[in-house]
Amino acid sequence: MxxxxxxxxxxxxxxxxxxxxxxxxxxxxxxxxxxxxxxMPVYAADVKHGDEPAPESMRTIDRRVLSLLHRILARVLPDDANDVDGDLEYQLERAKILEEGFAGEYWLEVAGLRTELSKRDCGRVSDILEMFRIITFSIDHLKENSTPVDEKLAFQLEFRGFDHNDALEGHMATYVEYQMRDDRWSELKPQVKRNDRGNSHARMLDTYMRMLGEYRRIMDSRQRGFDRFDYLLAFDELRQIADARVHPSNRPQR
Structure with a gap:
């Protein structure tokens, strides 16, 4: 020693x-x-996406506002309240924690709150959905013009959702569900339904990002068109995007 x-x-x-x-x-x-x-703290767990760490301290004004909200909620809850808001005693206890400044109990104020899905990751989800939207339209267009895409390729180019067992991808899956409310991304809803309501049961983000990179490369190489079908993908381009699913280190040498 x-x-x-x-x-x-x-x-x-x-x-x-x-x-x-x-x-x-x-x-x-x-x-x-x-x-x-x-x-060497006694307990210092790694913070992963989805875990909202409890604040170590709060401003006095924030504590006052939150404690007042708990006290107001305690007075307006029905006598038989027993749902996620608890009852009068529960809310008054939360107010007391804040008023006494028991920092070790502040985790109660963030319990149930998820880590933010960053603007960057929200943008990724939207870009991925847009790519699969164009892929879907392109496959339908080829079929209408008597050049259907074979089932194997069509399956490789189907949106399978995200892995609900992964913290980040599970959050992205929730955002997909939010994005698809009402009639948004309606053309992709059958694919989501076929794939266990958007649960891929395997991490897909890396695969989608490789596909998205190839999709962007294809689109960037084009000259601007004016025809309403100019945004669609040709068969060879669909094949290129499907091939991008495989990591470069695992692709056969040509």
Whole structure:
């Protein structure tokens, strides 16, 4: 075990000794525990997407506002309230935690709140849906013009949703559901329904991003057209996007 020598003023040493005596341990044991607490927290779980960490502190004004909201809700809840809002006693207890400043209990204020799905990730979802929308229209157009896409290729180019067991992709799946409310992205709803209501049961984001990269490359290489069908993809272009599903390291050498 390493030995660490630390020089402190006499009055600091005396204060540490008094604190160690109060805890019933030696001065060395007390200082060692302080150092361990500083560099090796007892519990420091990795924060993953989906976990909203509890605030370590709150501004006084925020505590006051939240405590007042809890007290107001406590007074307006029906006598037989027993749902997610709890009852009068539950709300008053939440107000007390905030008013007393019990920081260790602040997690109750964020319980049930999900980590934000960033603007970047929301944009990714929208771009992925738009790509599959164009793919779907393109496949339908080829079929109408007597050049149908074979079932295997069509299956490879189908939107399968996101993995509900992955925190980030599960959040993206929720955003897809939100995006598809009413009649938005209606052309993709049958695909979502066929694929367990948008649960891919396997992580798909990396695959979609490779496909999206190829889709963007194809679109960027085109000159601007004026025909209403100019945005559609040709058979060879659909094949290129489907091939992009496979990671480059796993693609056969040509």
């Amino acid at each position: 390493a030995v660490l020598n630390v020089r402190v003023d006499d009055h600091v040493r005396d204060q540490l000794k008094e604190m160690a005596d109060a805890e019933g341990v030696t001065l060395s044991e007390y200082v060692r525990d302080l150092l361990l607490a500083a560099v």
